[in-house]
Amino acid sequence: MTTPTVRQRRVLLVVGGGIAAYKTLEVVRRLRERDIAVRAILTRGGREFVTPLSLASLAGDKVYDELFSLTDEAEMGHIRLSREADLVVVAPATADLMAKMAHGHADDLATTALLATDKPVLIAPAMNPVMWEHAATRRNVAQLRADGIAVVGPEGGDMACGEVGTGRMAEPAAILAAVLARLDGGVGRLAGRRAVVTSGPTHEPLDPVRFLANRSSGRQGHAIAEALACAGAEVTLVTGPVALAPPAGVATVEVESAREMADAVDAALPADIAVCAAAVADWRPAEVRDAKLKKSDDGSALTVALTANPDILKTLAQAGPRRPRLVVGFAAETEDVERHARAKLAKKGCDWLLANDVSPATGTFGGARNRVVLFERDGGAERWPELAKTELAERLVARIADALEADTTAAVGAG
Numbered sequence: 001m002t003t004p005t006v007r008q009r010r011v012l013l014v015v016g017g018g019i020a021a022y023k024t025l026e027v028v029r030r031l032r033e034r035d036i037a038v039r040a041i042l043t044r045g046g047r048e049f050v051t052p053l054s055l056a057s058l059a060g061d062k063v064y065d066e067l068f069s070l071t072d073e074a075e076m077g078h079i080r081l082s083r084e085a086d087l088v089v090v091a092p093a094t095a096d097l098m099a100k101m102a103h104g105h106a107d108d109l110a111t112t113a114l115l116a117t118d119k120p121v122l123i124a125p126a127m128n129p130v131m132w133e134h135a136a137t138r139r140n141v142a143q144l145r146a147d148g149i150a151v152v153g154p155e156g157g158d159m160a161c162g163e164v165g166t167g168r169m170a171e172p173a174a175i176l177a178a179v180l181a182r183l184d185g186g187v188g189r190l191a192g193r194r195a196v197v198t199s200g201p202t203h204e205p206l207d208p209v210r211f212l213a214n215r216s217s218g219r220q221g222h223a224i225a226e227a228l229a230c231a232g233a234e235v236t237l238v239t240g241p242v243a244l245a246p247p248a249g250v251a252t253v254e255v256e257s258a259r260e261m262a263d264a265v266d267a268a269l270p271a272d273i274a275v276c277a278a279a280v281a282d283w284r285p286a287e288v289r290d291a292k293l294k295k296s297d298d299g300s301a302l303t304v305a306l307t308a309n310p311d312i313l314k315t316l317a318q319a320g321p322r323r324p325r326l327v328v329g330f331a332a333e334t335e336d337v338e339r340h341a342r343a344k345l346a347k348k349g350c351d352w353l354l355a356n357d358v359s360p361a362t363g364t365f366g367g368a369r370n371r372v373v374l375f376e377r378d379g380g381a382e383r384w385p386e387l388a389k390t391e392l393a394e395r396l397v398a399r400i401a402d403a404l405e406a407d408t409t410a411a412v413g414a415g
């Protein structure tokens with residue numbers, strides 16, 4: 001199956017003058033990773049925090065910053081600049097920028113473009129907590145909301161200025177989720193669908209201080225959960241121990257062992273979609289000691305008996321009436337990837353299996369990129385190019401939305 005070509009989505013990004021502007025660079029990177037065009041306007045204040053060069057390099061486009069620059073006007077007038085985008089994003093939106101927007105000022109390129117636009121606008125406020133709580137800011141935010149402007153954040157926590165309170169700009173992932181939801185017309189393609197995703201390794205206790213585990217980072221599973229949520233699905237992410245923050249907009253359940261993961265997945269049903277990206281330990285120590293195992297004085301070897309863990313993917317795929325409509329698994333292989341993946345697809349009974357080569361040379365485990373072949377139950381195979389794990393997640397989610405929108409009996413196995 002070929003991916004249908006779609007018009008490239010475009011964001012006009014206004015970067016205001018705040019320390020949070022450095023986080024905006026990460027938003028630009030993540031938008032570009034998804035092939036969303038980013039054209040940036042840097043305010044005079046914004047220029048104090050990020051350079052036009054860093055913004056232009058990440059955006060892959062010229063950065064605009066002077067209202068009356070004759071070259072800019074000749075190449076791209078401020079009206080065109082504000083109209084060519086699908087969405088205008090202001091991040092960070094400073095107290096001053098918000099005040100100007102609320103009152104319709106147009107005294108530089110950013111405010112003029114914001115006044116001239118006929119496109120939806122999303123702002124990510126960032127300021128000192130006292131400024132955020134000030135009656136003038138409260139009035140301005142209320143006015144902007146009444147004008148139909150969407151607001152993401154701010155969040156609470158430690159501020160760069162040393163104070164604690166609400167005012168930190170939303171994290172890049174939350175801004176990204178808000179942008180993607182709006183680019184999809186505000187209603188994601190998976191709105192109304194429920195999804196359960198497993199991610200990360202499992203830890204199988206041997207005694208109170210030791211466990212069996214593997215090198216899974218959870219990056220792929222977490223990216224899939226986040227991408228499903230961005231597409232409007234109601235997502236439960238069941239994750240083993242990882243060093244990642246829970247994705248925005250996702251109900252995250254943290255577990256340790258495979259048995260806990262199996263129980264949490266079961267509790268998340270019914271679901272329309274299940275994606276098993278966790279590297280579940282196949283075995284666990286048959287006996288978990290109450291006290292720490294001691295070395296023997298004579299240095300003799302220790303034999304640990306292992307017992308099989310429940311296979312969560314297989315259980316889901318063979319759950320009869322409780323089976324999600326689309327069950328997707330991963331196959332991490334180090335050799336003869338395709339042959340093993342086909343056998344696994346049949347054995348587990350899932351609809352799709354994404355096979356990836358995790359031999360050490362590929363750097364897939366713990367890395368930011370991945371290369372998979374998607375095997376379908378009906379025999380189809382799609383070789384995907386090497387992609388960032390976030391991009392792979394987006395592509396998988398688009399593919400899931402296609403399948404669920406298509407004739408369910410033709411596109412999705414019935415179990």
Ligand code: C5P
Pocket residue numbers: 198258276277278279280281282309310311312313314328329330331332344
């Ligand atoms: O059999 P194998 O571990 O290679 O299968 C990999 C796929 O099965 C992955 O999707 C993984 O999340 C899932 N799995 C599972 N429960 C297990 C073992 C694997 O859900 N106990």
